[in-house]
Amino acid sequence: MQDKTVLITGANDGIGRATAERLARKGAHLVLACRSETKAQRTADQIVEATGNERIDTLPLDLADLSSVRAASELFLAEHPRLDVLINNAGVYCEKLELTTDGYELQFGVNHLGHFLLTLNLIPAMQCTKICGRVINVSSAMHSKGGIDFGNLRGERGPKAYNGTRAYAQSKLANVLFTKELDRRHGSELTTNCLHPGVVGTQLANKKGKLFTKTIWSLYKPFARSPESGADTSVYLASSPEVREVSGRYFNPTQCLIKPSPTARNEQLARRLWDYSEAAVSDFLL
Numbered sequence: 001m002q003d004k005t006v007l008i009t010g011a012n013d014g015i016g017r018a019t020a021e022r023l024a025r026k027g028a029h030l031v032l033a034c035r036s037e038t039k040a041q042r043t044a045d046q047i048v049e050a051t052g053n054e055r056i057d058t059l060p061l062d063l064a065d066l067s068s069v070r071a072a073s074e075l076f077l078a079e080h081p082r083l084d085v086l087i088n089n090a091g092v093y094c095e096k097l098e099l100t101t102d103g104y105e106l107q108f109g110v111n112h113l114g115h116f117l118l119t120l121n122l123i124p125a126m127q128c129t130k131i132c133g134r135v136i137n138v139s140s141a142m143h144s145k146g147g148i149d150f151g152n153l154r155g156e157r158g159p160k161a162y163n164g165t166r167a168y169a170q171s172k173l174a175n176v177l178f179t180k181e182l183d184r185r186h187g188s189e190l191t192t193n194c195l196h197p198g199v200v201g202t203q204l205a206n207k208k209g210k211l212f213t214k215t216i217w218s219l220y221k222p223f224a225r226s227p228e229s230g231a232d233t234s235v236y237l238a239s240s241p242e243v244r245e246v247s248g249r250y251f252n253p254t255q256c257l258i259k260p261s262p263t264a265r266n267e268q269l270a271r272r273l274w275d276y277s278e279a280a281v282s283d284f285l286l
């Protein structure tokens with residue numbers, strides 16, 4: 001990975017942080033895209049210290065705010081001539097209805113829409129690489145429990161009707177549908193794949209989960225995969241020559257290609273989600 005630039009969202013914690021450290025050890029030039037600049041810089045310093053790789057940059061990015069995503073895209077393009085690998089890793093799980101700055105349901109907004117905009121804005125930097133650029137979307141097996149409720153992506157049905165787990169599943173389904181449609185539209189220039197990292201012992205469910213979820217999760221956590229092994233498939237998709245020409249696919253935690261759910265393979269739904277997302281971010285496209 002010596003001559004590769006890799007941007008990782010949500011790189012200051014959990015699977016993203018572990019992915020960053022593993023790729024730093026392989027010599028990649030990393031850009032840690034995080035909400036908190038302080039946490040991003042602290043993570044960068046720790047990775048430099050642990051790996052000896054000094055090519056670790058940071059980029060301020062709040063995926064819950066489309067103007068921040070646009071600003072981050074502009075800053076990246078101004079400072080870096082090209083991007084080899086984009087890892088759309090950041091994610092949020094929450095059980096109470098919250099909206100993004102632009103009025104979208106938080107999990108849909110952060111897990112899908114912010115990444116959709118970031119990816120579209122950065123495609124020009126990925127097209128100028130010699131070997132085609134790689135987009136990696138961190139989804140979840142939970143995608144199979146989701147559908148896309150186009151009438152409720154702005155929380156229209158209100159807080160009482162909100163089901164956080166269903167909204168999380170919806171956002172992870174969106175990651176797979178986006179992977180398929182991005183591959184269909186840009187497959188000749190980029191490879192795009194998505195993955196389930198496994199059940200990983202991070203703080204994901206604790207940050208905005210209810211007490212019941214936190215309790216169940218604390219009991220379950222000792223049996224979950226470590227963030228380091230949760231990073232296995234992201235690292236594989238970012239660095240392995242084997243997947244240089246593999247695209248539009250879904251991988252499991254042991255780097256095997258598997259079929260996503262039937263809903264995730266629905267091409268019409270993927271196109272409809274793309275059209276919806278494109279209209280939603282249109283004011284922020286570069």
Ligand SMILES: NC(=O)c1ccc[n+]([C@@H]2O[C@H](COP(=O)([O-])OP(=O)(O)OC[C@H]3O[C@@H](n4cnc5c(N)ncnc54)[C@H](O)[C@@H]3O)[C@@H](O)[C@H]2O)c1
Pocket residue numbers: 009010011012013014015016033034035061062063064065088089090091092110138139140141196197198199200201202203204205207
């Ligand atoms: N932990 C699991 O068991 C598991 C299972 C399946 C999929 N995943 C997926 O793995 C990915 C990483 O999750 P994790 O388990 O490491 O969780 P985590 O909470 O440890 O890390 C999530 C990262 O996303 C960042 N983030 C959240 N909101 C953001 C925003 N608005 N803007 C920018 N960054 C933001 C956080 O700051 C953090 O760095 C997520 O996409 C998650 O859906 C996790």
